[in-house]
Amino acid sequence: MLTATEEISGLSYNHEAGQRGSFVEHRGLIPAGVPISVGRNMEVFAEGEPARHVYKVVSGVVRISNLLPDGRRQISAFHTAGDMFGFETDDLHHASAEAVTPVKLVAYKWQSLLQAGTQSASLVRDLLTLTMIGLRRTQEHLLLLGRKNALERVAAFLIEMSKRGQPGPVLELAMPRHDIADYLGLTLETVSRMFAELKALGAIRLDGARRVHLIDEERLIAMSA
Amino acid sequence: MLTATEEISGLSYNHEAGQRGSFVEHRGLIPAGVPISVGRNMEVFAEGEPARHVYKVVSGVVRISNLLPDGRRQISAFHTAGDMFGFETDDLHHASAEAVTPVKLVAYKWQSLLQAGTQSASLVRDLLTLTMIGLRRTQEHLLLLGRKNALERVAAFLIEMSKRGQPGPVLELAMPRHDIADYLGLTLETVSRMFAELKALGAIRLDGARRVHLIDEERLIAMSA
DNA sequence: CGCTATATTGATGGCGATCAACAAATGTGG
DNA sequence: CCACATTTGTTGATCGCCATCAATATAGCG
Numbered sequence: 458m459l460t461a462t463e464e465i466s467g468l469s470y471n472h473e474a475g476q477r478g479s480f481v482e483h484r485g486l487i488p489a490g491v492p493i494s495v496g497r498n499m500e501v502f503a504e505g506e507p508a509r510h511v512y513k514v515v516s517g518v519v520r521i522s523n524l525l526p527d528g529r530r531q532i533s534a535f536h537t538a539g540d541m542f543g544f545e546t547d548d549l550h551h552a553s554a555e556a557v558t559p560v561k562l563v564a565y566k567w568q569s570l571l572q573a574g575t576q577s578a579s580l581v582r583d584l585l586t587l588t589m590i591g592l593r594r595t596q597e598h599l600l601l602l603g604r605k606n607a608l609e610r611v612a613a614f615l616i617e618m619s620k621r622g623q624p625g626p627v628l629e630l631a632m633p634r635h636d637i638a639d640y641l642g643l644t645l646e647t648v649s650r651m652f653a654e655l656k657a658l659g660a661i662r663l664d665g666a667r668r669v670h671l672i673d674e675e676r677l678i679a680m681s682a
Numbered sequence: 683m684l685t686a687t688e689e690i691s692g693l694s695y696n697h698e699a700g701q702r703g704s705f706v707e708h709r710g711l712i713p714a715g716v717p718i719s720v721g722r723n724m725e726v727f728a729e730g731e732p733a734r735h736v737y738k739v740v741s742g743v744v745r746i747s748n749l750l751p752d753g754r755r756q757i758s759a760f761h762t763a764g765d766m767f768g769f770e771t772d773d774l775h776h777a778s779a780e781a782v783t784p785v786k787l788v789a790y791k792w793q794s795l796l797q798a799g800t801q802s803a804s805l806v807r808d809l810l811t812l813t814m815i816g817l818r819r820t821q822e823h824l825l826l827l828g829r830k831n832a833l834e835r836v837a838a839f840l841i842e843m844s845k846r847g848q849p850g851p852v853l854e855l856a857m858p859r860h861d862i863a864d865y866l867g868l869t870l871e872t873v874s875r876m877f878a879e880l881k882a883l884g885a886i887r888l889d890g891a892r893r894v895h896l897i898d899e900e901r902l903i904a905m906s907a
Numbered sequence: 908c909g910c911t912a913t914a915t916t917g918a919t920g921g922c923g924a925t926c927a928a929c930a931a932a933t934g935t936g937g
Numbered sequence: 938c939c940a941c942a943t944t945t946g947t948t949g950a951t952c953g954c955c956a957t958c959a960a961t962a963t964a965g966c967g
Contacts, residue, residue: 523825526907531828533821546814552821574807578799581806588813589771595820596758596777600748602827603756603867607923634946642828647923649947665932666946682751832955859914869956874915890964891914 486573486580490563501543501554501562508545510564514538517560518631521552522639532640533595535632537621541587543567557632602642605681610641611651613681615661619671628669655680711798711805715788726768726779726787733770735789739763742785743856746777747864757865758820760857762846766812768792782857827867830906835866836876838906840886844896853894880905 490513495501501512501519512519519536533552536542542554544567574581601610614637619628630637634645641648652669655661660677662670671677715738720726726737726744737744744761758777761767767779769792799806826835839862844853855862859870866873877894880886885902887895896902 523821525825525829529829531825533824544814544817546811546818551818571807575803578801578803578806581803581810582796582799585806585810585813586771588810588817589769592769592813592817592820593771593776595817595824596746596748598824599758599820599827600750600756602824603864604750604754633944639828644924645946646925646948650923653947858912870914871916871957872955875955878915 486577488566488569488573490565493562493564495556495560495562497556497559499556501556501560502550503553504550506550508543508548508550509567511541511543511567511570512554512562512564513541515561515563518557519554519560519562520557520632520636520640521554523552530639531642532636533598534591535636535640537631544584544588557636607641607643607647608651608654609681610643611637611648611655612660612677614641615655615669615671616674616677616681619674626671626674628671630667630669634666711802713791713794713798715790718787718789720781720785720787722781722784724781726781726785727775728778729775731775733768733773733775734792736766736768736792736795737779737787737789738766740786740788743782744779744785744787745782745857745861745865746779748777755864756867757861758823759816760861760865762856769809769813782861832866832868832872833876833879834906835868836862836873836880837885837902839866840880840894840896841899841902841906844899851896851899853896855892855894859891 492515493501493512495517502508504523514536516538519540519542520532521534521536521542522530522532524530534542535557543550545551570580570584574584601613605613615628618630622628634648638645638648643651652661652663655677656663658676660671660673660680662672664670717740718726718737720742727733729748739761741763744765744767745757746759746761746767747755747757749755759767760782768775770776795805795809799809826838830838840853843855847853857865859873863870863873868876877886877888880902881888883901885896885898885905887897889895
């Protein structure tokens, strides 16, 4: 059983950040977070809602999405263990967050974090670094959405997910084809066809829809450019 | 004639931020910037270059772009007077910056800014806010690139540029069709056709290729959704 | 002016969306 | 454990939007 105090051992946006080891531990300075459980496909917050908290993923996967009035959806990010999300400059959420799988989170009051930040420049610096990393990732995703074809997008997606999951050639996808499609700016049918094509090319092997063996990761990387 | 000291009257990312009035003036704390002039289509920095400075636009327009190995290009942002750009978490630029028009900039040493930040939490807070605003904008652009059709993209582009330019119905575009296309994930031909279609629909009037009269801004907004 | 860069317009084709049918996986109750 | 329902995924047929290729027009600029 997780408790809040066990979890607030520092802020980190993602694995990459963690690996770089650039984040100071702020134990004792960070206000205590509140543990939250969210069921599959349940909402963490919705677009337009007041933004009072930021969240850190303890376990599970969260999707961040925006909707057009007619229902078209764009997923801007998937967040996994260690990631933080929900930062807003004004007091409204400009995207919605939902649990892809059952999720455990810790919620922090944004006001409290900022208040702690007045005492500690390094805390705000860490938040800045987190946000800058998020910005860079989003810019890379712009290149994918603006200029890559369907096969390149799916290849890039597999590489991205592989970097975040367990090391090794077996990738467990937490999300359905529809979510992958909305992340990649495609339809679920096209995503399915590209999986089939990558399989036919011998780059991957499928064990059910969600378990992907990356047979030729080098080739996937080459294909994703 | 501009001097550096006249210009460093505070940091701001863009007009939106300026209008919100949320940025503290840091006069005296911010290390002096160096004024730079860059000619049309000249490079400010390139992808992969060491990132030692951040830049503030004094006048003109800068484009931030990424390239795929085969030359496909995605422009992630246009920056105009007051905007800042060039932030990086590590010490390399992950995109290139070029002058769309002749540009005047002020360059600040990133190290010096951070050092000043250890003295002033509010300076880092401002940098954080700047970055968060940039992140939100980029996420909105993801929705455009992932889910909007060509007409919606061009309508959205005109509305976006209109908000940044002089108030009023006459919009002066600083960039050629090719840059607009690479920003919107389209070809220049499609951009041109969509301008023609908006004209045929009576939403805009064209006075040369670069001067756009927004006849029915409400409709443009409706079309951009 | 004439040269070059930029923009428009037309003809055609391909990639991915859409519509549709089927298959597989997952879950439920008897 | 199996019949059945539901969700999720695959595969096929067709269509349409936008890219591509091509020709012409317009705008800057020496």
